[in-house]
Amino acid sequence: MSTYAKKLGLNIRRIRAEKGMTQGDLCRKLRLDRSYISHLEAGKKNPTLATIVKVAKALKVSVARVVI
Numbered sequence: 001m002s003t004y005a006k007k008l009g010l011n012i013r014r015i016r017a018e019k020g021m022t023q024g025d026l027c028r029k030l031r032l033d034r035s036y037i038s039h040l041e042a043g044k045k046n047p048t049l050a051t052i053v054k055v056a057k058a059l060k061v062s063v064a065r066v067v068i
Contacts, residue, residue: 006043008052011066013041015059029058 016026023041027034039045040055047055056063 002043002046005046008047008067009041009043009045011068012055012059015061015066016041019059021059026055026058030054 016023023034023037027037030037036045040047052066053063056066059066
């Protein structure tokens, strides 16, 4: 997978951990399967822009913070 997907995944994992959330917590907020979040954080998935926006909202951060 691309380095962009890996960086995005690491950012999501870091922010989620800073917020004290588990993958399960994030999955419930997003109504997504836990395996999808796991693959996303591992950089194995390329999410759509809409999914990135949903993740940012669920984490209560800006899209820029998730992406950069």
